Amino acid sequence: MELVVQDLAVARGGLCVLEGLGFALAPGAALILRGANGIGKTTLLRTLAGLQPGLRGTISAPPESIAYAAHADGLKATLTVTENLAFWAAVHGTSGVEAALAHMNLTLLRDRRAANLSAGQKRRLGLARLLVSGRPIWLLDEPTVSLDTASVALFGAVVRAHLAAGGAAVIATHIDLGLPEAQLLDLTPFRARGEVQASHGFDEAFL
Amino acid sequence: MELVVQDLAVARGGLCVLEGLGFALAPGAALILRGANGIGKTTLLRTLAGLQPGLRGTISAPPESIAYAAHADGLKATLTVTENLAFWAAVHGTSGVEAALAHMNLTLLRDRRAANLSAGQKRRLGLARLLVSGRPIWLLDEPTVSLDTASVALFGAVVRAHLAAGGAAVIATHIDLGLPEAQLLDLTPFRARGEVQASHGFDEAFL
């Protein structure tokens, strides 16, 4: 149940953006990724989630343990809040839609179609999906975008409960989430300087 | 050059969300809208921008004085950063693309296609559009989403320069922008309690 990353290099648009990354995330631990815009946080998280291959290095995580929450929320505008959540619960074979609604303060909005939610309400629903995924390792890309202060606190509490239950989380964010126990990882030192070796299916092979 | 709002009520999805709003914004002043998720900030800004009609009340602003920056940035993924900006400059009949790029720290990215920007870089480009619009009143809907701390500071400086040059701004945001001189307007007291009269083109006619 550990996420171990060793000497990882990740690329976007055929260019290496981060290299030499390594960390281990034990159950109950959270890692906060910091770094300026464009440093490669989204790219790193997508690589960890298995959506794109790394350039080099290894990622070891138990199979099917990762839940990824991207910039986009994956909501269906014509389905209601409950239907949206229930679908993901069914896909992951879990229950707990009600609990997730309650945790993200969506109970009052449960029959509203997702199209009629405000930006922050949509985001809360996107985050509630994590709760019904039943997966231990959360990868969160700027989860608090558009959330107001109360919702940020709510979300902090949800993350903390997840950690207490033995989960883990990697969070890319620019603001303070109120998780003092989390490790911080500043990505600036890992910015690639273009010295990655030519590798399999990679543009630098042409250099 | 003043934006004056009197007794405004705004609706979304056929329901009144805010009512009784009134304020005046003189040149050089900034107004920060606060309020929980879903209170109606986006709705209010769209109404002020003239994209949707208000339910009641008046908005008076000089014609063609308003520049609106929404949740979406209006970027064309296949155009470069410069091309995107130059288009809006041409539409508004202004120049100053170079200056805008420099102000939002985009000069290095100028020939990158917008599709290849990170979330924060896209946002910076979206905000640079305000600078080439040449309009005095800015309506900003959560302008700092995805921006890192340095970019937020950069943006704060841009807004301050705009105000100093006699512009005005209405900003909906959940975080601190570092504009101590701005007025704060908490929208919570204006939440509609559904007592608006039946009106022109409005669902309450059915009650």
Next chain:
Amino acid sequence: MIALLIRDLRLALRAGGGFGLGLAFFLLLAVLIPLGVGPEGGTLAKIAPGILWVGALLACLLSLDRIFALDFEDGSLDLLATAPIPLEGAVAVKALAHWLVTGLPLTLAAPLLGVLLHLPGQGYGWLLASLALGTPALSSIGAFGAALVVGVKRGGLLLSLLVLPLYVPTLIFGAEVVKRGAAGMDVGVPLALLAAITLGAMAALPFASALALRINLR
């Protein structure tokens, strides 16, 4: 997987989901072609099998971009790719859902349109049979094309261009079945070939589509 099927059907039936539009488009084509070509019954009867098949094909085609593009845009495809169901299965289910909301209604409505185009009497049974056999292939092949262009914004036209050549064998055999059927000839060979194409497409293409999706998500 069943949850996915139910969701896709529900989305299709909701407002703006486009159920029934394929049908309407099919009808439209059956009206437009005579308007362009002219009203003589003889000519129409001759081209009816071909036109009906081309019409079914285009109606299918126009709804293809909904298969994956909507999920891609709102980010659900990322999430589906990391979900515990195999992506191949998800693709197959989505193609099935597409067939249920497009191919099946088209098949059932086709005989009616046959009347408009003066299809000879013996042709109706074969029209039904060939469409019932052939439209699943249209959906599977279409899903593959949709997976290829999922990253392209509003790639409807590109999609048509990629998919139409792939539709050629299905179209030829399908129209041939109807033509021969209408003329009272033996239809065994084209019907068997049509069935073979459909089975092959349904069995093999989900893997190719899933691969294409993975590449596009990267």
Next chain:
Amino acid sequence: MIALLIRDLRLALRAGGGFGLGLAFFLLLAVLIPLGVGPEGGTLAKIAPGILWVGALLACLLSLDRIFALDFEDGSLDLLATAPIPLEGAVAVKALAHWLVTGLPLTLAAPLLGVLLHLPGQGYGWLLASLALGTPALSSIGAFGAALVVGVKRGGLLLSLLVLPLYVPTLIFGAEVVKRGAAGMDVGVPLALLAAITLGAMAALPFASALALRINLR
């Protein structure tokens, strides 16, 4: 306005912009129809004017949803609506850009496809003339349809359903010009009517389209 025209043309010419796809689709249709209908030259020559016009119409149709939907999705339409150019003008410019990247190439390529379909020799000039006169109407009417459905996600099929009936008069007169021309008859009346429709559509529809857009942005 010129900036908008240049931007739209540039977007169409960039990767994924879809320039040339309409043409390719037109070509494909011209190939598919004989495949479905059968190869006899006599039948083909008879249906060629109609098929070419229906093909041009469908090729136009498939690219319509790019006119406004892309701008709507990424928020530029909001910004255009608040920009200092009148929305009616923007609509007209966008329809013009659509014509330049779709209708014009179609017109120029149509005689080539006429050869594929055994169009009789006298028909070529009239094919060119009728398409040159008629395709601007297709773009204006299409822009109106696109403005109506701009809020509907992936509304390609709905768009077809709304727009195709509006295309009927254009199609009839256009195909009639070619048919009569190919048969060596007088084409004056349908040609004049086609021109009237095009002028009317170009003059009046931008207002309706701008109205529809404003409603959708609300």
Next chain:
Amino acid sequence: MSLWEYANPKKFSETAARVLPVVAPLAGLCLAVGLIWGFFFTPEDYKQGATVKIIFLHVPAAMMAINAWIMMLVASLVWIVRRHHVSALAARAAAPVGMVFTLIALATGAFWGQPMWGTWWEWDPRLTSFLILLLFYLGYIALWQAVEDPDTAADLTGVLCVVGSVFAVLSRYAVKFWNQGLHQDSTIMKVGEKDPLDPAYYWPLIVCLIGIVALFVALVLLRTVTEIRLRRLAVIEAREKQE
């Protein structure tokens, strides 16, 4: 009292509740009388035999199919110009009714064409323009269903109806230009001219026509009131959620 009072949903519902009990039975009565009279108590035509009796369903349905669209056009214009919700909803309510009349006209026509012209379908201009009318109805209804916000949908379909009407008329002329047809011209208005409709058919046909107009009015009123109630329900529900 101005006519526009009825644009108030409440007032309209009340009026409809009073009118419906009159119109609905009238529709039933006229249709029953007209059809029974027409089917059983008219002579068979010397050329067409018993099939001529389809006329009692065919002609009223065909006329109402067109009239329903005209009514929708008027209601749409009222909505666009004066923004009375009831007229928008009435247009919405009339569309499926009109479409069903179109389908009835097409189906009865097809059944009639089989014995008369030897085919179920002929690309006669009148028949073709009816098919096109059906497409307009389909598009109109599809647009209503695709757009979720009711006011937006009303606006968009209103614009579509106005523009569509222009093109529908154009199509009618275009189709006439395209093909000279088999279908007989309108004779029902030609009383007193040569070759009029046989009086034996005339009167039951008139009764049927009155019946079908009453049926249309009844259905549209009923559906409009239903739409009003649905809309009211949605508002109440949304407001409860908001609290």
